[in-house]
Amino acid sequence: MSEEAVIQPAEELARAIKAEDQSAVLAVAGDLHYADLALAYQDLDEEQRIMLLKSIGPNLAADMIVDLPDSLIEEALDAYRPAELKVLFRDLSDDDRVDILQAVGDEARLRFLGLLGPEDEELTRGLLRYEPETAGGRMTTGFGRLLASMTVKQAIDDLRHKQENTETLSRMYVVDAKGHLIGRVRLRDLAFNTWDTPIRDIMAEVPPEQRVLATADQEEAAQILMKYDLVVLPVVDEFDHMLGIITHDDAMDILQEESTEDIEKLAGIAGEQVEDTYLQTSVMTHFKRRFIWLLGLGMLAIASGYVMLRFEDTLTQVFLLSLYLPMVVAAGGNTGGQASTMVIRAMSLGELDPGTAREVLWKELRLGSLLGVLLGASIAAVTILILPAFRPELPEGVSFARFGCTVALALTAQVITSTVVGALLPIGARAIRLDPAAVAAPAITTLVDVSGMVIYFTIAQALLHL
Amino acid sequence: MSEEAVIQPAEELARAIKAEDQSAVLAVAGDLHYADLALAYQDLDEEQRIMLLKSIGPNLAADMIVDLPDSLIEEALDAYRPAELKVLFRDLSDDDRVDILQAVGDEARLRFLGLLGPEDEELTRGLLRYEPETAGGRMTTGFGRLLASMTVKQAIDDLRHKQENTETLSRMYVVDAKGHLIGRVRLRDLAFNTWDTPIRDIMAEVPPEQRVLATADQEEAAQILMKYDLVVLPVVDEFDHMLGIITHDDAMDILQEESTEDIEKLAGIAGEQVEDTYLQTSVMTHFKRRFIWLLGLGMLAIASGYVMLRFEDTLTQVFLLSLYLPMVVAAGGNTGGQASTMVIRAMSLGELDPGTAREVLWKELRLGSLLGVLLGASIAAVTILILPAFRPELPEGVSFARFGCTVALALTAQVITSTVVGALLPIGARAIRLDPAAVAAPAITTLVDVSGMVIYFTIAQALLHL
Numbered sequence: 001m002s003e004e005a006v007i008q009p010a011e012e013l014a015r016a017i018k019a020e021d022q023s024a025v026l027a028v029a030g031d032l033h034y035a036d037l038a039l040a041y042q043d044l045d046e047e048q049r050i051m052l053l054k055s056i057g058p059n060l061a062a063d064m065i066v067d068l069p070d071s072l073i074e075e076a077l078d079a080y081r082p083a084e085l086k087v088l089f090r091d092l093s094d095d096d097r098v099d100i101l102q103a104v105g106d107e108a109r110l111r112f113l114g115l116l117g118p119e120d121e122e123l124t125r126g127l128l129r130y131e132p133e134t135a136g137g138r139m140t141t142g143f144g145r146l147l148a149s150m151t152v153k154q155a156i157d158d159l160r161h162k163q164e165n166t167e168t169l170s171r172m173y174v175v176d177a178k179g180h181l182i183g184r185v186r187l188r189d190l191a192f193n194t195w196d197t198p199i200r201d202i203m204a205e206v207p208p209e210q211r212v213l214a215t216a217d218q219e220e221a222a223q224i225l226m227k228y229d230l231v232v233l234p235v236v237d238e239f240d241h242m243l244g245i246i247t248h249d250d251a252m253d254i255l256q257e258e259s260t261e262d263i264e265k266l267a268g269i270a271g272e273q274v275e276d277t278y279l280q281t282s283v284m285t286h287f288k289r290r291f292i293w294l295l296g297l298g299m300l301a302i303a304s305g306y307v308m309l310r311f312e313d314t315l316t317q318v319f320l321l322s323l324y325l326p327m328v329v330a331a332g333g334n335t336g337g338q339a340s341t342m343v344i345r346a347m348s349l350g351e352l353d354p355g356t357a358r359e360v361l362w363k364e365l366r367l368g369s370l371l372g373v374l375l376g377a378s379i380a381a382v383t384i385l386i387l388p389a390f391r392p393e394l395p396e397g398v399s400f401a402r403f404g405c406t407v408a409l410a411l412t413a414q415v416i417t418s419t420v421v422g423a424l425l426p427i428g429a430r431a432i433r434l435d436p437a438a439v440a441a442p443a444i445t446t447l448v449d450v451s452g453m454v455i456y457f458t459i460a461q462a463l464l465h466l
Numbered sequence: 467m468s469e470e471a472v473i474q475p476a477e478e479l480a481r482a483i484k485a486e487d488q489s490a491v492l493a494v495a496g497d498l499h500y501a502d503l504a505l506a507y508q509d510l511d512e513e514q515r516i517m518l519l520k521s522i523g524p525n526l527a528a529d530m531i532v533d534l535p536d537s538l539i540e541e542a543l544d545a546y547r548p549a550e551l552k553v554l555f556r557d558l559s560d561d562d563r564v565d566i567l568q569a570v571g572d573e574a575r576l577r578f579l580g581l582l583g584p585e586d587e588e589l590t591r592g593l594l595r596y597e598p599e600t601a602g603g604r605m606t607t608g609f610g611r612l613l614a615s616m617t618v619k620q621a622i623d624d625l626r627h628k629q630e631n632t633e634t635l636s637r638m639y640v641v642d643a644k645g646h647l648i649g650r651v652r653l654r655d656l657a658f659n660t661w662d663t664p665i666r667d668i669m670a671e672v673p674p675e676q677r678v679l680a681t682a683d684q685e686e687a688a689q690i691l692m693k694y695d696l697v698v699l700p701v702v703d704e705f706d707h708m709l710g711i712i713t714h715d716d717a718m719d720i721l722q723e724e725s726t727e728d729i730e731k732l733a734g735i736a737g738e739q740v741e742d743t744y745l746q747t748s749v750m751t752h753f754k755r756r757f758i759w760l761l762g763l764g765m766l767a768i769a770s771g772y773v774m775l776r777f778e779d780t781l782t783q784v785f786l787l788s789l790y791l792p793m794v795v796a797a798g799g800n801t802g803g804q805a806s807t808m809v810i811r812a813m814s815l816g817e818l819d820p821g822t823a824r825e826v827l828w829k830e831l832r833l834g835s836l837l838g839v840l841l842g843a844s845i846a847a848v849t850i851l852i853l854p855a856f857r858p859e860l861p862e863g864v865s866f867a868r869f870g871c872t873v874a875l876a877l878t879a880q881v882i883t884s885t886v887v888g889a890l891l892p893i894g895a896r897a898i899r900l901d902p903a904a905v906a907a908p909a910i911t912t913l914v915d916v917s918g919m920v921i922y923f924t925i926a927q928a929l930l931h932l
Contacts, residue, residue, distance in 0.1 A: 033673065033675070033676075033694055035693045035694055035695075036675070169654050170636075187653055187654060187657065188635050188653060190657075191653065191656075191657040207499065209499070209502070210499075225718075226715070226718045226719070226722070227501045228499055228501055229501075229715035230715075231697055231714065248697065248714045248715075248718070249692070249695035249696075249714075251718065252691075252692045252714070252717065252718055252721065253692070255718065255721060255722060255725075256692070256721060256725075256815070259721075259722075259725035259728075259729075260811055260815070262725075262729065263725075263728065263729055263732065263807060263811050264807065264808070264811070266729065266732065266733070266807070267732070267803050267804050267806075267807035267808075268800055268803070268804060269804055269807065269808070277812065277815070277817040278808055278809070278811075278812035278817050278818065278826075279812070279817065279818070279822060279825060279826070279829070283829060283832050283833050283836065286808070286829070286833050287833055287836050287837065290801070290804050290833075290837060291837060291840065291841075293800070293804075294797060294800055294801060294804075294837060294841060294881075295841060295844060297796065297797075297800055298793050298796070298797050298800075298841060298844075298845065298877075299848075301792045301793035301796045301797070302789065302790070302792075302793050304792035304793070304796075305788055305789035305790055305791055305792045305793060306789060308788040308789070308791065308792065309785065309786070309788050309789050312785050312788070315788075316782055316785075319775065319778050319782075320775070322771055322774040322775050322778070322781075323768065323771035323772060323774070323775050324768070324771055325771055325774065326767045326768075326770035326771045326774065326795070326915055326919075327764050327767035327768050327770070327771060329792070330763065330764070330767045330770075330911070330912065330915060331760065331763075331764050331767070333799075333911070334734060334759070334760055334763055334764075334908070334911075335756070335760060337733050337734070338733050338734060338735055338756050338759075338760075340733075341729060341730065341732070341733035341735065342730070342733075342735070342744055342752070343744070345726055345729050345730070345744075346743065346744035346745070349722070349726070349743070351743040351744050351745065352744065352745070356745060359745060360744075360745070363745070363749060363752070366749050367749050367752050367753055367756075370749065370753050371753065371756060371757060371760060374757065375757075375760060375761060375764060378761060378764075379764065382765075411764075415760075442800070445796070445799070445800075446796065449792055449796060453792075
């Protein structure tokens with residue numbers, strides 16, 4: 001139902017823009033949620049975008065700009081004069097402001113920082129010190145900070161006085177005189193207790209595992225939020241000083257970005273996942289992310305060809321071997337890919353400690369053996385029962401039974417090897433601190449292609465007495 | 467920091483269980499968050515699990531059991547007597563109760579339903595009517611329901627009277643006399659307005675796109691929550707009657723499950739993603755999810771072998787062709803895999819409408835051409851410059867330049883074909899209402915293996931005059 005409900009206003013917006021009717025644009029845009037406005041914005045051409053930005057003004061544009069893909073942000077900001085940008089930046093929450101400044105070029109960042117008021121500038125510069133992909137880089141300082149010694153009345157007065165927006169009311173943390181995080185308070189605790197109750201008596205503890213270090217990876221923060229079903233996660237420094245918070249909507253964005261990155265790496269797509277959608281991303285950007293892996297894997301694949309070249313005699317003596325060659329090689333890629341995908345995803349979900357390597361290996365060894373033996377048996381059966389009907393040429397003294405068993409044995413060996421290699425490579429990559437998803441997946445197929453060729457021809461030579 | 471902080475209590479718990487010290491188990495478990503308790507539980511053997519369940523009793527166990535993988539839930543419940551189960555089910559929120567009942571067998575479900583009070587049983591049976599993977603199947607009815615005609619005082623009295631837990635205070639919706647959703651109210655609106663203010667004056671509208679139909683897919687609900695940064699999403703029926711809510715933590719679980727499913731399908735792993743972790747899943751379950759694809763793909767791969775067999779003459783005349791054969795074939799799998807992964811992920815993220823098929827095709831055609839031409843040029847250069855140094859045999863009248871160009875042309879044709887096929891297959895699968903991730907990914911590699919063989923040998927025959 002969400003789809004249909006927003007299509008009409010988006011069309012109205014497009015119509016108003018085409019008609020160059022500024023007041024109609026403002027009226028329709030004002031009724032749209034910023035997320036829908038951001039989607040509509042991306043469907044416009046450059047001239048229409050500027051017209052939209054001019055029509056709605058910096059106040060209405062602020063939240064929409066935060067929701068745009070990084071590559072469109074600087075262009076959008078450049079549509080406004082400095083005085084308008086001052087308004088825009090003042091209206092943003094501190095984490096949104098930091099996100100925007102992280103998305104623009106260095107020159108623009110300095111220029112925009114100069115437009116902030118002295119307090120905002122100091123706060124923003126402080127947040128920009130954290131790497132973009134850490135908890136500190138994603139946090140906001142927009143939370144209510146209370147002291148344990150306050151009464152409910154003092155707390156409410158304090159919040160009313162300081163609060164920039166009402167959001168802080170759902171995120172109140174209690175600190176001691178030195179700023180250490182010691183507890184949290186909910187609005188209902190303030191609303192349903194008498195005014196002279198000390199905050200100390202109504203605050204709840206924040207367990208150590210339900211906070212995150214500012215320098216921790218953003219994914220760790222998202223995992224903690226998800227594990228403990230939190231709406232807000234406090235961010236602290238190494239001395240447990242309360243620095244900021246990460247909210248559930250950020251956590252969802254982070255998890256979604258990381259899943260997309262994992263998926264892309266598994267397919268051999270290099271580089272950071274950009275925030276742009278598939279269609280917005282230019283052909284050149286897509287090209288750059290795919291080409292390097294393809295070239296490298298292509299060169300490596302020549303190793304498989306070299307093995308084939310070396311076994312020229314074997315293949316030409318029993319050319320029927322070529323009927324099963326692609327299958328044996330591909331089975332390795334398929335089983336290796338399955339094993340590495342399962343292991344890499346389990347790592348991403350935080351299921352596998354480094355200590356579980358042996359357990360994983362043992363599981364995949366049993367699994368690979370089971371798969372290998374059953375696939376081998378299937379192919380032997382098919383070969384022995386069906387192949388003779390086609391009357392292919394076999395070398396003298398080689399029966400269909402022997403030929404079928406040869407192929408089956410090679411397939412079994414290839415499947416077992418590939419499954420174990422597929423499980424081991426990501427574990428090994430992590431052990432030497434490489435990203436398992438990026439290194440393991442594309443490398444596995446190529447590696448087991450080579451091993452498959454060697455296994456197949458070696459077993460054929462031995463069992464067929466070539 | 468979360469990791470270290472919870473390791474100690476988990477070890478203490480294991481020690482207390484080994485010592486069979488019930489009161490120590492209860493003391494340690496009482497301090498653990500249910501998510502951590504559920505993790506610790508899964509590391510125990512069956513006897514220890516029962517000892518843990520008996521020690522902590524049904525009250526403390528309820529939330530932990532909800533957090534267990536589906537396959538462990540029935541066993542855990544069976545540790546309790548009916549009277550204890552009554553307590554356990556009474557303490558659960560309605561959506562958690564439904565989740566548990568969806569996870570157990572039919573016989574157990576009927577037995578457990580009989581333990582509920584008449585009101586809870588009716589409510590639960592009502593929720594069980596929705597499919598588990600729909601918005602209705604995931605929703606809870608635990609929200610505050612207010613009438614627009616109430617005053618703030620009446621609303622507070624009403625909530626205080628009815629509320630089972632304080633959670634409802636952060637989820638208050640306003641309905642008309644017939645139960646249609648007409649607005650929402652925040653606790654701060656009740657707390658900071660005079661008691662005689664009518665709810666009508668302080669409620670906010672709920673835009674049509676920020677609600678979801680009970681019959682909609684759970685993924686749609688999660689996407690709406692994420693798009694609009696909501697903490698709670700109201701669920702309605704087709705007449706806009708307010709039925710329940712879905713919360714941000716459910717949305718996060720849903721998105722994570724769906725990402726894992728996508729990743730597994732891309733690697734040719736069949737069946738529903740089970741809630742169990744990788745290590746908990748038995749070898750047989752892993753086996754079943756992998757074998758069927760492997761067998762099917764293996765049989766299909768014989769088609770590649772058949773093509774090779776048919777081109778016996780070509781290959782034996784210029785056996786040097788085998789040096790590049792695996793590379794040309796593999797390049798197809800790699801480029802096809804990249805293209806299909808990008809398209810499938812974009813579909814999952816809701817970026818591609820069915821109407822954008824032509825746009826996608828045009829982008830991948832340009833991209834495939836660019837990749838194909840550059841990869842071809844690279845391989846031609848390598849062949850012409852380096853190959854002569856190894857003095858391989860070439861048929862009379864064939865220069866290294868001609869041979870290099872032949873290989874390059876075949877590679878270019880294979881890469882373009884595979885990229886377009888890789889992008890088209892998921893789009894085609896969706897058009898005939900198949901799951902793009904499950905059908906497209908494993909099929910692509912096999913398909914382009916065959917096409918690669920045909921392209922390679924046909925171009926070689928033509929250009930080398932074989």
